[in-house]
Amino acid sequence: QSALTQPASVSGSPGQSITISCTGTSSDVGTYNYVSWYQQHPGKAPNLMIYDVTKRPSGVSNRFSGSKSGNTASLTISGLQAEDEADYHCCSYAGSNTVVFGGGTKLTVL
Amino acid sequence: QVQLQESGPGLVKPSQTLSLTCTVSGGSFSSGGYYWTWIRQPAGEGLEWIGRIYASGSTNYNPSLKSRSTMSVDTSKNQFSLNLSSVTAADTAVYYCARDSGSGTHSYWGQGTLVTVSS
Numbered sequence: 351q352s353a354l355t356q357p358a359s360v361s362g363s364p365g366q367s368i369t370i371s372c373t374g375t376s377s378d379v380g381t382y383n384y385v386s387w388y389q390q391h392p393g394k395a396p397n398l399m400i401y402d403v404t405k406r407p408s409g410v411s412n413r414f415s416g417s418k419s420g421n422t423a424s425l426t427i428s429g430l431q432a433e434d435e436a437d438y439h440c441c442s443y444a445g446s447n448t449v450v451f452g453g454g455t456k457l458t459v460l
Numbered sequence: 461q462v463q464l465q466e467s468g469p470g471l472v473k474p475s476q477t478l479s480l481t482c483t484v485s486g487g488s489f490s491s492g493g494y495y496w497t498w499i500r501q502p503a504g505e506g507l508e509w510i511g512r513i514y515a516s517g518s519t520n521y522n523p524s525l526k527s528r529s530t531m532s533v534d535t536s537k538n539q540f541s542l543n544l545s546s547v548t549a550a551d552t553a554v555y556y557c558a559r560d561s562g563s564g565t566h567s568y569w570g571q572g573t574l575v576t577v578s579s
Contacts, residue, residue, distance in 0.1 A: 382563075386565045388507075396566070398566060398567050439507050444564075448520060448522065449512075449560070453505070454506035
């Protein structure tokens with residue numbers, strides 16, 4: 351069970367859109383539609399932003415969207431705002447009742 | 461509103477056992493089909509799934525930590541616990557407890573507790 355692969359950092363200017371990738375294997379992301387994304391501000395616990403690849407929990411802005419193609423899932427944030435600056439973590443069900451996370455991506459709003 | 465709160469020693473000596481408890485309030489602990497999960501995060505790194513326990517006591521562990529991990533549940537107190545044996549400095553991290561719907565969706569998290577392994 352290897353960690354999912356995320357870029358270490360991404361950046362964008364206010365109002366722009368950015369996409370964070372999360373690459374797994376055919377044993378996790380590629381097989382199961384159980385990818386979730388978490389936003390984490392410094393010193394805080396992670397907060398669920400997307401689940402089941404594309405679904406948004408109540409209260410999460412529709413500027414956040416998720417998708418998947420093959421073994422790679424993606425989180426897109428449109429209309430970037432200063433408050434979106436945070437770390438983002440992807441997570442996937444990996445079969446055999448196990449779960450795997452990505453290494454995390456630091457988003458900088460320029 | 462579901463709330464989770466971790467508790468336990470903040471400092472553990474190398475080779476000893478790390479023991480943490482998570483107390484759940486504001487929701488259904490024993491029914492609802494949820495898994496109660498432990499996740500950790502070393503400073504400046506990503507999240508690592510340690511494992512989870514069902515209210516019945518059924519457990520699932522990260523294969524890389526399975527040999528050192530033991531989870532238990534006390535439904536009378538709405539609590540679940542983690543024991544991690546033979547710790548080293550590599551086990552120093554913020555430890556979170558969380559609720560998993562079953563598919564790896566963690567909707568609720570504790571605030572996290574820092575555990576340092578040092579003599």
